[in-house]
Structures are given as C-alpha cells and as structure tokens.
Amino acid sequence: MTEKQEAQTKGERVMSRKPDGILIKKIRGKTFVSEIYFDKESKDTFQDKLLKIVQAERKE
Secondary structure, three states: OOHHHHHHOOHHHHHHHOOOOEEEEOOOOOEEEEEEEOOOOOOOOHHHHHHHHHHHHHHO
C-alpha cells in the first residue's frame, strides 16, 4: 500500500467506488444526475429507505 492510499479518508474511499444506482431527470431544460450509494452493511432494504424519504418529504 502506498502512502497516498493510506492518506485517503473514508469519505474519499467511498466516493471512488461505482454508484449503486444513477437517476437522471430533466427539469425545465436542465438535466440533474443523482448517484446513489448504499451502505452494504445496512439492514434497511431499498424499500425501507425510499419510504423514509417519502415520509420526510410529506413533513416539509
């Protein structure tokens, strides 16, 4: 392992991996690209995570 690899933070290591999903949405002529990363050690399913997002949006 090189010194550069050892100096990487956890956040940098996470960002260097491929996204688990990519969402592309066009709104009023602008394209928004969202990369989705999931914690492989999480017990939540995709459906659980999506439900939490929907519930949070309703509260706003």
